[in-house]
Amino acid sequence: MILGFLNLTWPTFANGVALGGVYALMAVGIGLVFGVLRLVNFAYGQLIMAGAFALAFGSQWGFPNWASILFCFGVVLGLSVLMDWLVFRPLRTHSPAVMLVATFAVAFLLQNIALLAFGPLGKSAGSLAILNAPWDIGGVFIKKIAVISVAAAAGCLVILQLLLTRTPLGLHMRAASMDFRTARLLGIRANRVISGAVIVSGLLAAVSAVMLSVQELTVVPAFGTQDTILVLAGVVLGGLNRPIPATLGGFSIGFANGILGGVLPANQSQYLPSFLFAAVIVVLLVRPDGLFTRAGGTAQRV
């Protein structure tokens, strides 16, 4: 096997790609909102947490799987829109630092609501656990969820690309993320564009919630927080201002996380966050504007 060195096996590789795919979706979700609002949504992880809890409750109440997933989408979308109305809108004109801290506050609030309502031990999202069973692909056993994650991520990214390039809403969103003020002057409705971005971002959070809850099974109030921090790092690494670099950045850090988690021996894997974040620092020092952006781009706005 080519990947035999570093005791990297195909299943580990597949898990890395799958995690990379989910992180890429989250990266796009965070990047879209950043594009139109200049707002880094730290509470994105809590949207995913809420979706995962919806799935867990769905399976507890004996919903069929499609109904649980629908319920998850409903909860995440509802929460996204609520967040937009209550927090993003009133703060839209404020400095990025204030908005970031505000989303920090929302994250803290939602996490503590979950802690108060569901307890620290969390719930099990059991009904989709069958997807952890492996598929035999040419003699290599790969978890179903890994294949599904990759397929779902690729599908979502293609649909999103079509939405952004082929529809009026997508055009408006791209215009708004280039220059919000000028876009408004030219008659683009700010609220509609922002709502569009928030809803698409929420949909991506719901998809990520389904994928992550299958992989991690137990849903606790801190579910998704660490993932969000990593994705944020990945997004900044890739280059926050443009969707494709941001996606690549998210994918890279998810891939690295999945691979290293599988490859490192137990006594070193506890230092996995240190390795990842050390790499983040090094990359930021070498390419502060992002790994996948062309040098000499526009000055950073935040």
Add this chain to the structure above:
Amino acid sequence: MSAVRRIPELLAPALLILGTALLGLEVSSYLQAYFLDTLVKVAIVIALYVFIGNSGVLSFGQISFVALGAWTAGVLTVPEDQKRVTMPGLAHFLLTTNVGNVASLALAAAVGGAFALLVGLPLMRLSGLAAGIATFAVLEITSNVLTYEQSIGPGLNAFSAVPQTTGIWQAAVGGLICAAVAYVYQRTRFGRMLRATREDPAAAAAAGISVYRQRLLAFALSGALAGLAGGIYVHLQPLQAGGLSLDLTFITLAMLVVGGSGSLLGAVVGALVLNGLFSFLSAATNTVDVFGWSLTVPSGTAELVLGLLMAVVLILRPAGLTGGRELSLPRRRRPVADLEKARATT
């Protein structure tokens, strides 16, 4: 004239800290724990203010210096026979070195400052979100290593048997030192230069100010104060140094922003108000009497109210409760006042 007017700028924060300490002496020892905790939080938030407030750069990394300070003061004051039991993997140097209370605090500040300087050397070149994420990375790495590395401390366990020397006075003196250092710093030319870079980096650089050097100085100073606060914290209660991470970052940042990150007064007011409220609600989970009316709230309410309050303050008053201003006496109306104003508002 202006010197007299400026007296309350340091006096107001100092009196607030002293008042909290004096109030803490009056209450029962059960409630005193909350006052001690609040005084430590004041010190931490002031340390945050020195860098974030003056430079306008958001840093998530300052709590890692608190953690390092706590680690330094903790690992150097646990008695050696205790270390052999609770930290069997400890490196020889750390095992045999023991210092007193004051020395451990001084070393905590020194280690915090030195580490901040070291980290800041490369990191202060970054700005904006890249700086935010990089400081976040520092926080994650520090807490990860402190949590799992058995050769430097108790790892996942809290430091036990650290002499609990932090009483009301030690906590208050710590807070006062932080406030005084922060005040003196912001009055020096270095503080003013950094504030100039906060308002307009390009103009400041054009005036000959090295943005990098000024930020680095404030970062290191803030790290030293954070280290001191961490040392005081570990002498107050058993702490797991690696656990001083995301939650504490969040809470202290919230205090700074709610109080008003632009002023020393804002840092102190934010810490007192939020931690006061937080303590009150935490105490209320075991029933408190408010003017003869007994109040019990379910546990977790404190965090909930804190998050809600912070969101509300940010939405309604984004510059914070103090609006980022120091307290100063009203100036007399004179023609010269305009000139004064231009100077005083920087």
